[in-house]
Amino acid sequence: MTPEQIILVQSSFERLGPDLPAMTALFYQELFQRDPSLRPLFTTEMGEQRVKFAQKLTEIVQTMPRLGELLTHTRALGARHAGYGVRAADYRTVGDSLIAALAGVLGEEFDTATREAWELAFNIVAETMLEGAAAARPISS
């Protein structure tokens, strides 16, 4: 990422402000619409799930400029998700849903440069989560 892209991700996230819960709700709506089969993976009550998601996302966005710290978060998070049965293809769906939710809430402010920055940031997070997942998941045969 370029330093400008990191700032773009952080400042657009900050601009969500009080709309963060709305964005989170929209995210899950997008996600289940894109792939209803993901619904059963979520066993937690959805209200609590949304709060947890917003919290994690906030943490990740805040640590974006400090790669070492970010990796500690994302690898552990990935390892946990491997246990839930999440696969690489699902990350794509999640990424697309997140981008759609951000675009939905931020409207015109979510311009091309901001979208690209988010896509790259998500890619970094997804790749390192998958790295953590791979380390945690045994192959059975």
Place this chain on the structure above:
Amino acid sequence: MTLPRWPIVGRRPELEVFERALGSGERAGLAIYGRAGVGKTRLADECAGQAAASGHPTERVAGSRTTALLPLGAVVALLPDGPGQLGSDGQVNTVALFEQARQALHDRHRGRRLVTVADDMAQIDPASLALLGYLAARRAIFLVATVRTGEPVPDLLTDLWRDGRLERIDLHDLSRAHVDTLLHLALGGPIEAGAGQEFWAASRGNPLYLRELVLGALQSGALVDRSGVWHLEDPLPATSRLLDLVEQRIGGLPPEARSVVELLALCQPVELSYLETAAPPGVLELLERAGLVTITVDDGQVRLAHPLHAKVVRAGMPRLRVRAVLLAQAERLAAASPAPSPAELRIAVWRLDAGGRPDPAVLIRGAHLARSAHDFRTVRRLMEAVPSGQLDAVGALLLGEALYELGAFDESERVLALGQDLPSSEQIALQLAVTRAKNAQWGLCQPEKALAINAAARAVVTSAPLAEELVADEASVLTFSGHPDRALVVLGRTAGGGRRTRVVRAIAGAVALAAAGRTAEAVALAQAGYADHVALGDEPGIAHPAMHVVNQVFALAEAGRLAEAEQVARAGAEIVAAQRVPIAQIWFAVNFGRVAILQGRVVTARRFYAEAAGLCQSSRFAGSRRVALSGLALAHAMLGETDPVTRALVERAAAPAFGFLGPEQRLADGWAASAARQPAEAAEALRSAAADAASTGYRVTESWLLHDLMRTGGEDVSGRLRELADECDSPLVSARARHAAAAQARDAGELTGAADDFEALGAMLLAAEAAGEAAAASSRAGDRRAAAASLRRSSALAAACEGAATPGLFHLATVNASPAAPLSGREREIVLLAVTGMASKDIAERLYLSVRTVNNHLQHAYAKLGVTSRAALAQALGSAI
């Protein structure tokens, strides 16, 4: 040099295919197909690594030229007793041998399949392939085979595939996002936009090339870490390993095809119509089929498919051959396109590359074409090839400007001074003078010299419009050497002149007006200047059009219109990053930093100033670097990071003095002393800087310095701030004055009003400080309710300040009863909400935490503060405010 890690990126879906195949039991193996360098071997090894991590036994077999000659040479590792004995018929009984091997593997691994990587199937001898097939079919091994695109696929794989027992992966180059991800993870941090673009352009997503390019650039010192951001300061080098890799790809080509590749490497793009007549029939088809060239249908041009091939082929060609090809092509193109034509640039470069001495007229015309594309490296190459006796004034202008843009300031000065002695039109003489003055000002950091150059030019100029421009230019030197007041006086002497003069006047005037507190005029002038500049076009001797946008950001910040400033800066910064205009990139970063400091986003400010400092270093602008490092030290100081403050100030001491924003630079000294708990030094630094600001016309800066004198030392500055507020049209200056007066009077209502003003401007840190003082004032007046409300507000505002640790926020820190165990930021935040009577559940909702987490934090805070209940907590806090 080695990289700390080179992670596997963009291959997780493929790894999952492997996992499923291995886990299913129905598959006997996996085949990975793809071009050279796409990462087949890496993926195969990663598969084996994952299998090993889950407890599978693994083995690796690979063919080579030697083992290919030896039956079973590649798979010796799978044969428990070597390649077997000759039977009575003088032959090896392969069936018995294979079965023996299977049994031995079965016993050794207790029935688990041995995950066997067979790298590069084309190099493995037929007997070895037969054994692999036998073992895979009988579940003794799980085969992971790599096959290079275009090479024969062994029967073993086709057989398994037909039986539905083989999984297949076609591996492709990485996408741009994956390349950027890989760079980020491998380098461990962000990379400057232009550098990322170059790695992408050179590698086109080929992971092996990318890795070699990164390693080569690290080794040669072209890729360097400047304050946490990676910069590319020299062109990417072609390492011998890269030469090798590319040679493997094109090594087997017949000579006719090789010559076409060489021709393209030197002169691409080349017209298809020409190549069709120059190359024997079939050659182009061969190259296209091998994926080595691409033909664009709409413009009929042929190029090498991979940009790196051109670079490497070029580097590997004998000198004489290069010369022959280039000269022949230059002749051909010159005959086909009579001068003047856009082809002249290519012709001139080719002749130069061939070691020839092109006609100076052609070189100069070529340099003009390169200049119009902002390709200053080529301008420099072409113009330095002109024999010095034949360099005319226009040539000196072109060369001098290119040298300035490339950071060669001393050489630029020499060439431009020489150019001024050559006969020229008055127009060119003027451009030489202003370019030389610009170099003296920004490059050499010698404003007196710049003023002298300007004065000398004014003394001889006869044309009235040109004289006007020189006056505007004098104002520009004054503005950017730290004299906005004198610049405004000079600007008052000029009104006429053409569009070019208006553009120069806008650059000098917008900043000087903003500094003087006439911010509305400043914003309007920056906007008008930009429009004029776009209409004028790009001309030598004037700054880049984006500098008007930089100035607009500066003016908006001085006006306290912080959100707008941020927005305009973002739009502008994107444009100049894409075009790679270092000076504009630097000043966008500096202004981003300023705006962030004013907003109270200190970590963001720190990052922007660090970026600006890095950019200054790579483009050699030492004076601008001084401004950036001052900002960096300021941000560190406001975060309470004392060691980094010292480091930034030591680095700054090595930079030459630079008058632009001079008084503002000294905010760093004041805050550094304050962070080091030296209040007297802090006050002295800020007071003397404010006096300098007053005497040079930096009114808005003066209000900033005085206000900070109050913030760090509690000094009464309300009188002078009131005067400044009356002189300036900036609500930011007015809010500072209101704050100072209210603080002096300890007027809770007015302090709250000041907090409102700051918050409305987006100056969250100042708002948090004012609200905190309002809390203290209310508390003193006995109004506990109002005190708690202000305290809560202050805490909420401080949460937006990214960990700022200014004296004005100490009231929040005093909540920490024991300095040995200070409250964490989160604890403080929760305590301040709890003390207002908010229930844990509501706090949890507000902060996106679980109720349990909130209660945990509270318990920790109780322990640290030595209290056991909320009531006691409120008491402890009540005494603190």
